[in-house]
Amino acid sequence: MNPWVGYLSIAAVAAASTLIGFYGLRISRTTSDFYVASRTVRPWWNASAIGGEYLSAASFLGVAGLVLLTGSQGMWFPIGYTAGYLMLLLFVAAPLRRSGAYTIPDFTQARLESTAVRRVTSTLVIVIGWFYIVPQLQGAALTVRITTGMPAWAGSVAVAVIVAAVVMAGGMRSITFVQAFQFWLKLTALAIPTVVILIVVAGGVPGLVAQAASIDPFPVEAGPAGLDVYRTVSLMVALLLGTLGLPHVLVRFYTSPDGVAARRTTVIVLALLSAFYCFPTVFGLLGRVFAPDLAEAGQADALVLMLPARLLPGPAGVLLTALVIAGAFAAFLSTTSGLVVSLAGVISQDLLGGSVRGFRIAAVLATIVPLVVALATESSGLAGSVGLVFAFTASTLCPVLLLGIWWRGLTARGAVAGMLAGGSLSALAIFGGGMLAAWAPGIRPFLEQPAAWTVPVAVAVIIVVSRTDRRGTPRGADAFLARLHTPEL
Amino acid sequence: MTDEQGRPGRTDETAQTAPPDETAQPPELDRTPPARPERVRVTAAGLGAPARPAFDLRSPVAGERATEPAAVYVRSLIRSQLRLGIVAAVGFVVATVAFVLVLALVPDLSAAVVFGVPASWLLLGFGLYPLALTVAVLYVRAAARNEARYRALTVDE
Numbered sequence: 205m206n207p208w209v210g211y212l213s214i215a216a217v218a219a220a221s222t223l224i225g226f227y228g229l230r231i232s233r234t235t236s237d238f239y240v241a242s243r244t245v246r247p248w249w250n251a252s253a254i255g256g257e258y259l260s261a262a263s264f265l266g267v268a269g270l271v272l273l274t275g276s277q278g279m280w281f282p283i284g285y286t287a288g289y290l291m292l293l294l295f296v297a298a299p300l301r302r303s304g305a306y307t308i309p310d311f312t313q314a315r316l317e318s319t320a321v322r323r324v325t326s327t328l329v330i331v332i333g334w335f336y337i338v339p340q341l342q343g344a345a346l347t348v349r350i351t352t353g354m355p356a357w358a359g360s361v362a363v364a365v366i367v368a369a370v371v372m373a374g375g376m377r378s379i380t381f382v383q384a385f386q387f388w389l390k391l392t393a394l395a396i397p398t399v400v401i402l403i404v405v406a407g408g409v410p411g412l413v414a415q416a417a418s419i420d421p422f423p424v425e426a427g428p429a430g431l432d433v434y435r436t437v438s439l440m441v442a443l444l445l446g447t448l449g450l451p452h453v454l455v456r457f458y459t460s461p462d463g464v465a466a467r468r469t470t471v472i473v474l475a476l477l478s479a480f481y482c483f484p485t486v487f488g489l490l491g492r493v494f495a496p497d498l499a500e501a502g503q504a505d506a507l508v509l510m511l512p513a514r515l516l517p518g519p520a521g522v523l524l525t526a527l528v529i530a531g532a533f534a535a536f537l538s539t540t541s542g543l544v545v546s547l548a549g550v551i552s553q554d555l556l557g558g559s560v561r562g563f564r565i566a567a568v569l570a571t572i573v574p575l576v577v578a579l580a581t582e583s584s585g586l587a588g589s590v591g592l593v594f595a596f597t598a599s600t601l602c603p604v605l606l607l608g609i610w611w612r613g614l615t616a617r618g619a620v621a622g623m624l625a626g627g628s629l630s631a632l633a634i635f636g637g638g639m640l641a642a643w644a645p646g647i648r649p650f651l652e653q654p655a656a657w658t659v660p661v662a663v664a665v666i667i668v669v670s671r672t673d674r675r676g677t678p679r680g681a682d683a684f685l686a687r688l689h690t691p692e693l
Numbered sequence: 694m695t696d697e698q699g700r701p702g703r704t705d706e707t708a709q710t711a712p713p714d715e716t717a718q719p720p721e722l723d724r725t726p727p728a729r730p731e732r733v734r735v736t737a738a739g740l741g742a743p744a745r746p747a748f749d750l751r752s753p754v755a756g757e758r759a760t761e762p763a764a765v766y767v768r769s770l771i772r773s774q775l776r777l778g779i780v781a782a783v784g785f786v787v788a789t790v791a792f793v794l795v796l797a798l799v800p801d802l803s804a805a806v807v808f809g810v811p812a813s814w815l816l817l818g819f820g821l822y823p824l825a826l827t828v829a830v831l832y833v834r835a836a837a838r839n840e841a842r843y844r845a846l847t848v849d850e
Contacts, residue, residue, distance in 0.1 A: 271818075279818045290785060290825045294778040294832055427803055428796035428813045467836065471829045478822035485818040489810055610775050686767040689774060691840040 209522055210351030213530040217389070218366050221537055224381045247465050251472035253380045254456045256387030256534075257542035258285070258473075259480060260336075261343025264390060264535035266587030267481065269504035271488020272495070275426025277436070278488060281587050282481035284440050284594075288447025289477060293470040296448050298463035299609045299688035307550050308454055308601060315608045317678040318616035324623050326554045328600050329451045332593060333547040334574045336450070337540050339589045341578035343505070344536040346586075350506050351529050360578045363533075367541040368571040371548060372564040380459065386538040387476065393531020394483035397512045397524040401490060404515055421492040435653045439591060442655035446594025449601030452542035455549065462692045487511060505586050508532070544570045592634050599626030599658040603666055609688055612681045618670030626662025630654050763847065770843040774836060781832045788824055793817070 263285060270278030305311040308329055313322035341360035348359030370382065424430065447453060460466040491498065491507045494515060498507050509532065512524035547570035548563050556562030600623045607614045633640075637651030650657065670676070678684070796802055802813040 276814050276817050279814075283821050286822060287785070287825050290829055291782065293829055294781050298836070422811050422814055424803055427811060428793065428817045429798075429800075429803055431793065431797055464837065464840075467833050471826075471833055474826055474829050478826060481822070482819055489814070489818070493809065610771070682764070685771060686764075689771045690767060691844060 206522065207352040207354075209526045210348070210529055213526040214348070214352075214362070214533050217530045217533045217537065218362070220385065220389075221382050221534070221541075222366065222370055224385055247460065247469040247472055249380065249384050250456065250459055250465075251469045251476060252387045253383035254453065254469065254473045255476040255480065256383035256385070256390070256538045257452055257456065258450075258477070258539070259387065259390050259535055260539035260590060261340045261532070261535050262587040262590035263481070263484065264394070264532050265343055265346070265505045265508050266339075266590065267484035268487035268491060268508045269506070270587045271485060272491035272499050272507050273501070273504040275422070275430075275492070276428050277426070277430075277432065278587070279485060280436055280439055281443070281591065282485060284443025285447070286474060286477045286481060287440075288444050288594075289470055289474045291444050292448055292453070293467060293474070295606055296454075296609065297457055297466040297470045300454065300605075301457050301460050301466035302463045302688050302690075302692070303684075304458075304687075306455070306458055307546065307553065308449070308451060308605070309550055309554065312604060312608060312619065315678070315681075315684055316614065316616040316619055317680065321616045321619050322554075324620050325601065325604070326550050328623060328627060329550050330547055330570075332449070332597050332601070333451055333543045333550075333570065334577070335596070336452075336590065336593045337543050337571075337574035338578045338581070339586050339593075340536045340540045340543075341575060342581075342589075343532070343586050345578065346505055347509060347529060347532050347536075350509055351525070357579055359536075360575060363536045363540055364571045364575040367537060367544050368567055371541055371544050371567040383538050383542060386534040389534045390531045390538075391476075391480050391483075393527045393534070394480070394487070394508070397528055398483045398486050400520070400524060401512065401515050402486070405490070405494075421496065432649075434649050434656065438595075438649075438653035438656035441659055442591060442595035442598050442653070445598035445602045445655070445659060446596075448605055449597040450594075451546040451550070451601075452539070455546045456542075464691070484508065490515075502582075540571075595653070595655040595658070596627065596630045596634065598655050599630040599662045603659065603663045607663070607666055607670075609685075612685055613670050613674075613677060614666065614681075615670040615673045615676035615678070617673045617676055618666045618668075621669040622662045622666030625665040626658050629661060630658040633658065766843060766846050770839060773839050777832065777835050777839060781828050781835075785825065785828045789821060792820065792824070 263282065267278065267282050270281055272278075300311065303311050303314065305314055309322045309326040312325045313319065341363055344359035344363040345356035346359070348354050348362070349356040352358075457466050457469070460469050487508050491504075491511060495507060495511055498504055498510065508528055509525070512528060513521040515521070516524060544567055548566035551566035551569055552559070552562035556566055603622055603626065604614075604619045608619070633651045633654035637648075637654075641648040641651055796813045796817055799813075802816065803811045805812040807815055
């Protein structure tokens with residue numbers, strides 16, 4: 205692959221993002237602007253920005269890779285990523301907007317009137333954010349390695365530096381524009397190659413058909429009939445509920461003008477995501493036919509980057525490859541910057557006094573830690589690692605958020621106990637799973653997809669502890685719930 | 694950077710943009726007109742601060758006793774919104790499970806090939822998004838109806 209294609213498209217995306225970031229800076233003036241764009245972002249803008257922020261390396265590269273690797277099992281990832289917004293709409297969007305809080309820690313502290321809860325939620329938000337940034341940086345490493353031939357670390361470092369700079373310069377107002385732009389860039393960057401490839405394939409590619417015919421690309425056991433029930437259910441629990449607790453997604457809802465707008469925004473996001481995910485799914489199916497040799501762990505994530513040039517030799521393939529690289533980089537940049545903004549918000553509010561300067565220092569902190577982790581570890585499949593972050597979020601922040609919005613009996617002790625229980629169990633399953641499974645192979649699926657049991661355990665612990673702690677019900681609980689659910693006039 | 698000059702200090706502006714939803718309250722919950730809410734600087738108090746929200750997050754009715762019927766209306770609004778959410782979620786899950794069972798158990802769907810791909814693969818890959826969207830649109834309408842009913846009740850008071 206010609207490295208200049210890679211250099212040029214990466215540079216173009218970085219330049220465009222930075223320009224929009226600095227253009228946005230001219231409107232960004234106050235602390236409030238920095239954190240949540242002064243809550244004046246319109247639904248379409250906001251929905252595009254949410255989509256831009258949400259569609260990460262896992263979506264852009266990982267989904268197609270998984271469909272190539274595992275067949276229809278991989279299709280559950282985009283379904284879960286999308287349907288998570290349905291759950292967000294049903295249980296969280298409008299009440300959360302009406303709570304008037306900036307971050308999840310703000311919300312839990314105000315709801316439960318406790319700094320201990322705030323401390324635990326802040327820690328979780330930071331940990332979740334860091335672990336969510338890691339696969340983005342690994343995706344960048346993969347993209348740079350494959351498209352330019354530069355060492356892999358250069359990609360991670362480039363994304364980290366650009367994001368830290370843009371976030372420090374403009375905060376969230378400019379991020380909103382950057383994110384919205386990046387959503388449409390990502391959509392185009394997959395849609396155009398998909399359509400062109402489909403047209404070419406429909407016309408017939410003589411050399412490739414022979415290769416494709418040698419093995420059945422769609423065996424029954426990899427299709428919907430070969431469904432692994434436990435893993436699929438557990439994955440869906442993780443993805444549907446994990447979306448509710450993602451820090452960078454939640455902070456976006458505070459930028460809607462009111463609860464009704466928050467709902468409308470969520471529906472638009474659902475539509476945008478549904479449209480987007482058709483393309484990586486098609487890419488994955490095409491990959492099963494035309495690039496079965498890529499179907500091995502570590503390679504499969506590169507499918508989206510390699511397929512256009514394979515099927516279209518000549519300048520058309522080069523152009524499409526450039527477009528896809530640009531889209532992939534937009535994905536790394538946008539998700540990382542969204543996460544860095546919300547992490548920096550939490551870190552600066554809790555540790556650095558909430559000033560604009562503190563926010564800038566926090567932005568650096570939020571980027572450096574995951575960069576070190578990403579450089580020290582190897583990616584084992586982007587969609588898979590993001591899925592585990594969802595499982596962890598679903599077992600910690602999500603139950604507290606849901607019960608906090610809908611159940612007046614929630615207490616600070618219950619919330620802390622539940623988050624610790626869900627967090628430690630899912631962390632144990634994710635990090636210690638390999639060792640435990642070697643010792644008792646029968647429990648492997650339960651460790652590799654822990655959400656189906658860790659989420660119920662977390663919810664049960666919260667409810668039981670809250671029940672035994674009836675005096676701990678915050679005095680303002682009824683008033684707070686009333687505020688969450690009464691419509692604005 | 695000319696627009697940097699000629700503008701008042703940042704902290705003043707921050708104070709003016711303090712929580713705009715202070716006014717977003719149903720009047721019935723608010724029999725005794727409170728004094729105009731104090732302006733709050735929108736910054737966090739940090740971890741060492743007492744257990745108080747970083748800025749004024751209290752409900753408009755906090756601190757006062759909500760009148761009895763108003764509280765009943767609010768409780769019934771919360772209940773109906775929760776019921777609606779659960780019905781929509783359960784509906785989505787049940788429909789999804791049924792859809793997947795059909796895909797897995799009807800062999801004709803795996804045998805039929807469309808554009809070179811088994812129909813069951815295509816249906817799984819693209820069929821669930823319209824379902825999620827439909828549930829979402831129906832939910833938004835119903836939730837708005839619940840809120841309109843609540844508003845009508847509180848205005849009648």
